[in-house]
Amino acid sequence: MDYYIPISRRLFEHHLWCEERIFSRFEAWLDILQSARFEDTKQLIGNRLIEVKRGQMLVSLRYLAARWQWSTKKVGSFLELLIQDGMIAKETPKETGQTVITICNYDKYNALTPKEETPRKQEGNTLETPWKQQGNKIKKDKKEKKVEESTAGAVDKKTAATAATLERKNTFYQSLVPYVGSYPKEMIRAFFNYWSEQNKSGTRMRYELEKTWELPKRLATWAARERMPAKPAAGMVLTDNSTEKYNTPEERKWEERWRQ
Template identity: 40%
Template sequence: MAGEGTNKGWISIYRKIEDGWLWEDKPFARGQAWIDLLLQTNHKDKKTFSKGELIEIKRGSFLTSDQELADRWGWSRNKVRGFLEVLVEERMITLKRSPKGTSLSIENYSFYQGCGTTESTTESTTEGTTERQPKVQQKNTNNNDNNINNDNNGNKRIREEPPQPPSTPSNLSKIEKLILNSFGEIAYKTWFSNCKITEHEKEVEIVATSSFVAGMITQKYKEALEKLCGKKVIVKEE
């Protein structure tokens, strides 16, 4: 069935998408602006000059300004500021403004990148056609701790596990579990986790924390959710 499973899991986005003719169409939609922020974000720590001073930009962050984003997206500066404030309120980004510029950091950046390591992120976002060979780890039968392996010199080293996203609450209601299982964990945590969701006999009421979140849920998920639960879905702002 076409489109089956497209709301689950994640995909790698090749950064050269910005060079295509589709990306030149302005003004950007809010969803496109959000993807653009992810594309601009550094996938590893780096140093850069800003107003004559060498500064370090951490992985998951980048330097920008309201005017720069306004030019990229075809928006006014006021619209950019309002959009960024909503993302801060929804705990999707953090902002640090200073004379050197605005440092924008993506919350849970490793979560969006899937594997969470600098090396794998580089391969998935900048080398879209690179084939990666699987790394086979041999089981150490003399070690009861699966997270500890021995190197060639007999020294023990701890195998680093990739960071995991925050766990989903276990006390979800029936309708919340339906949303999570149908649209995926990222969509649930991004758009629904902070909403008040109440299921009635003939309708489902979703009270969002902002008009932006309410608009995104209405645009992307309302119709599909109505088909899934067989009830009318009402989305409104808190």
């Protein structure tokens, strides 16, 4: 870590970064680095799930042009420059029409923390160190704790079901990201809050109780009822420079996920 300056992702929520301006090429490169996924995920484009791996971002050139206040031609030329320098790879699948940018050597810019390293590497780092005995003690304590938990009984099924629902809720949230450029963000948030409402047991969400579900049609119907006409698509990466209030910590959690 000798050559690193740790920077929080919250830096990119700062008003100095968020002010409207024409980006320099360095700022554009930094924006790509901070916008790329830091973990494997999937994004819903139309009716197709697209896998986006760690170090990749799925965008349109029009979105980048609007975000950086460049022309689409300048964006294309800049990406070609990064490709020539071995900094990124780029492809545009015909089925989505979206540009997939892959950052080369992504881990050099976003190094894994010790918690994210493999158990084998962690063990190798601790061999023949003064802390080996302490590590063995921790392992022993964990083993004893597992025995106690096993003796006490099985894990609460309701808690496990609630955790699974929250995971599906996150997946549902991610599926709405590509539509942020087509509909107002406030509408997308209201749509999510309504359809992700959980039942009393916390095991199912409102949209999961529907007999039929096609996300594009549901959004179009919602927009018509709200009398909010769809806006021209401008991309799918959410940015929000406002300072909104949130009713619960969970709402802030979902808001922060939009910005990642």
